[in-house]
Amino acid sequence: MKSYSKKLQDRPLTRLLQKGVSSLSNAELLAIIFGKDVNWKGRKITALELTQKVLRKYDLKRLAKASIGELEKFFGIGKVRAAQIQAIFELARRVNSYVEDVSPIIEKPEDVFKIVGSEMQDLEQEVLKVLLLDSRNRLIKVEDVFKGSLNESVFSGREIFKLAFDYNAASIILVHNHPSGDAEPSDADIQMTKRIMRLGELLGVNVLDHLIIGSNSFKSVKESF
Structure with a gap:
């Protein structure tokens, strides 16, 4: 005992x-x-x-x-x-997901995943976020754009580019999750991303990428073109 x-x-x-x-x-x-x-x-x-x-x-x-x-x-x-x-x-x-006071520089998709991946990979509904960057690709702010089922109306660009102008962002990166856990971009993801990139060119805001977050994984939509 x-x-x-x-x-x-x-x-x-x-x-x-x-x-x-x-x-x-x-x-x-x-x-x-x-x-x-x-x-x-x-x-x-x-x-x-x-x-x-x-x-x-x-x-x-x-x-x-x-x-x-x-x-x-x-x-x-x-x-x-x-x-x-x-x-x-x-x-x-x-x-x-904590962002240090010293703004990180976003150079590659892995940098984005480090900032929002752990927060987004376990979400049970789709969430679209936008990372707003300055002219040196330093992170200004991460903002939620939409929660729910993403469709073409969400990707119309109105809210996305309004945030870019509000924060005087030189470029942006879109991020959304797939609750299924599969990070592979769908055809709709690819087409909507292309449309937002074209709109960004017209408005003078560089859309660097669109990341899909899955279960402990991510995919760059831009690299799927």
């Missing part, structure tokens, strides 16, 4: 304080967020046991996408703990 002091040493919070956060498993990290243990039918279930059960059903990627309703199906996870899980992953997404 483990001694009381040994049990204390095995607790996730104690291990974090003694050995550092990187030494903990995913279940231990989540247990620290949950905090309190759960009583069920006279038996005490530790927060760590609860998180181990959760992670046997969901890997981290699926857990990040789970709704509050799905999470509440687990005994011991009510609305508060389900909300805690969603808040953790939302913070992680915001950290990954």
Whole structure:
């Protein structure tokens, strides 16, 4: 039988304080967020046991996408703990998409993915964003243009180029996600991108590219011409 002091040493919070956060498993990290243990039918279930059960059903990627309703199906996870899980992953997404005060220079599609990829790849509906750049390709701003099913009316260019003029952008890059996870541009994506590029030439705004974001992947529409 483990001694009381040994049990204390095995607790996730104690291990974090003694050995550092990187030494903990995913279940231990989540247990620290949950905090309190759960009583069920006279038996005490530790927060760590609860998180181990959760992670046997969901890997981290699926857990990040789970709704509050799905999470509440687990005994011991009510609305508060389900909300805690969603808040953790939302913070992680915001950290990954955080733009430093020193504006990054966008030189290639990979640079775009680093800025918006983690935020967009798990979205369940289509979202169109525009990256607004100055004459040296430094990022000025990332703006949402549209949420929902993208069609030709969305790509008419009105809102896109209004943002470019509002921010005095010399060039822009369009980005939208495919909720299916497949980043391959469709024929419609290609044709609409060509039309926006032609319109940009007429208006004096260089449309550098249009990226499609999939599941941990991306494709340049321009490179598909």
